[in-house]
Amino acid sequence: MPGPSRLIDFLCSVVSRDLSMGGVRADALRSVYDAAARKREVFARRHGFDPPSILFLSATTRCPSACIQCSAAGFAPDVDLAPELIDRVLGEVRDLGTFYVALTGGEPLLHPGFAEIVDRHRDFIFLLFTSGRPLDLGVADFLADRPHVMPFVSIEGQEAQTDRVRGPGAFVTAAAAMERLRERAMLFGFCATATREALPDLESEEFYTDMHRRGCQAGILLDYLPVGRDPNPARCLRFEERKRLADRLDAVRRDLGLFLAYVPLDESHDGAGRCHSASDLLHVTAEGYVEPCPFLRFAANNVRDTSIEQALLSRFFSEMRNRAGVPNRASSIPCYHLQRSRLLAETAKETGAASTVRSAE
Ligand code: SF4
Numbered sequence: 537m538p539g540p541s542r543l544i545d546f547l548c549s550v551v552s553r554d555l556s557m558g559g560v561r562a563d564a565l566r567s568v569y570d571a572a573a574r575k576r577e578v579f580a581r582r583h584g585f586d587p588p589s590i591l592f593l594s595a596t597t598r599c600p601s602a603c604i605q606c607s608a609a610g611f612a613p614d615v616d617l618a619p620e621l622i623d624r625v626l627g628e629v630r631d632l633g634t635f636y637v638a639l640t641g642g643e644p645l646l647h648p649g650f651a652e653i654v655d656r657h658r659d660f661i662f663l664l665f666t667s668g669r670p671l672d673l674g675v676a677d678f679l680a681d682r683p684h685v686m687p688f689v690s691i692e693g694q695e696a697q698t699d700r701v702r703g704p705g706a707f708v709t710a711a712a713a714m715e716r717l718r719e720r721a722m723l724f725g726f727c728a729t730a731t732r733e734a735l736p737d738l739e740s741e742e743f744y745t746d747m748h749r750r751g752c753q754a755g756i757l758l759d760y761l762p763v764g765r766d767p768n769p770a771r772c773l774r775f776e777e778r779k780r781l782a783d784r785l786d787a788v789r790r791d792l793g794l795f796l797a798y799v800p801l802d803e804s805h806d807g808a809g810r811c812h813s814a815s816d817l818l819h820v821t822a823e824g825y826v827e828p829c830p831f832l833r834f835a836a837n838n839v840r841d842t843s844i845e846q847a848l849l850s851r852f853f854s855e856m857r858n859r860a861g862v863p864n865r866a867s868s869i870p871c872y873h874l875q876r877s878r879l880l881a882e883t884a885k886e887t888g889a890a891s892t893v894r895s896a897e
Pocket of ligand 1: 870874
């Protein structure tokens with residue numbers, strides 16, 4: 537199931553491996569995927585760009601954690617996107633050929649309609665990014681019966697680094713959640729933010745051996761981007777450090793058989809990290825704003841009064857696609873648009889988009 541980027545190929549590989557483990561029948565999944573691919577072809581022919589392969593949906597800003605580098609900080613607290621709006625958005629992206637939905641947040645498990653939403657939309661693969669805090673025995677039992685929901689438990693490295701970033705006890709909580717998933721033979725992974733402080737852990741063989749031993753079969757490493765709480769470019773990896781980390785991940789893939797993705801480098805096929813925002817991916821916030829990417833805090837449309845297709849065809853998204861490219865690899869900030877933050881703000885202003893961050897921290 538080849539996709540438009542290494543990230544999507546990674547997800548397809550993970551999901552394909554799940555076919556024999558999680559109870560999703562290969563032929564059923566294949567037919568859903570093929571139907572999505574046909575819709576995507578039709579859309580791309582009609583509009584000249586790819587519709588989203590993956591929707592990032594931050595259905596709630598509720599969160600029990602207060603991470604020192606939270607990328608979602610700045611949104612109004614304790615906001616939930618209404619279930620009927622979520623249903624409509626999922627119906628719309630399904631019609632466009634979207635197959636993956638990344639549930640981000642906030643803590644997605646704290647959305648009051650979480651269970652009903654994933655049950656009503658069993659033809660998506662949901663990637664559930666969770667701190668593990670609400671993942672008790674009942675939630676683990678629920679997830680074990682839903683192989684179309686794949687948890688990624690957030691961790692920042694080993695115990696000291698995880699607790700430093702996510703608060704005391706965060707590592708033990710995440711590890712306990714992993715244990716519940718492992719006991720139920722579920723396919724799950726970890727997710728970590730690659731900062732300079734976390735690098736010694738993320739470069740160490742012990743970290744991956746430990747994640748593997750705890751039952752993770754996949755992992756997503758996300759380069760730190762200076763957005764959200766206390767944005768600090770000094771936390772970003774330097775070019776050589778990113779390269780070293782990518783080499784380490786290759787070795788881990790080879791030695792442990794873990795499925796690993798490294799974002800944004802894996803947002804393209806050649807590892808150059810070409811920006812696919814406003815096309816292959818987009819983000820809907822808990823307040824309903826449609827952002828081109830989860831890290832770009834601008835929107836011209838809200839799902840309360842616009843369809844996803846209208847947002848994709850808006851002047852703002854169109855200009856974002858026109859102005860996208862390959863990030864300068866020598867820059868410490870690995871995101872194309874954040875490397876050009878003044879141009880990003882100008883593009884937003886010219887096209888009627890506004891900041892989606894309402895409460896200054
Ligand atoms: S805006 Fe940045 S993080 Fe988002 S898709 Fe583009 S390069 Fe990646």
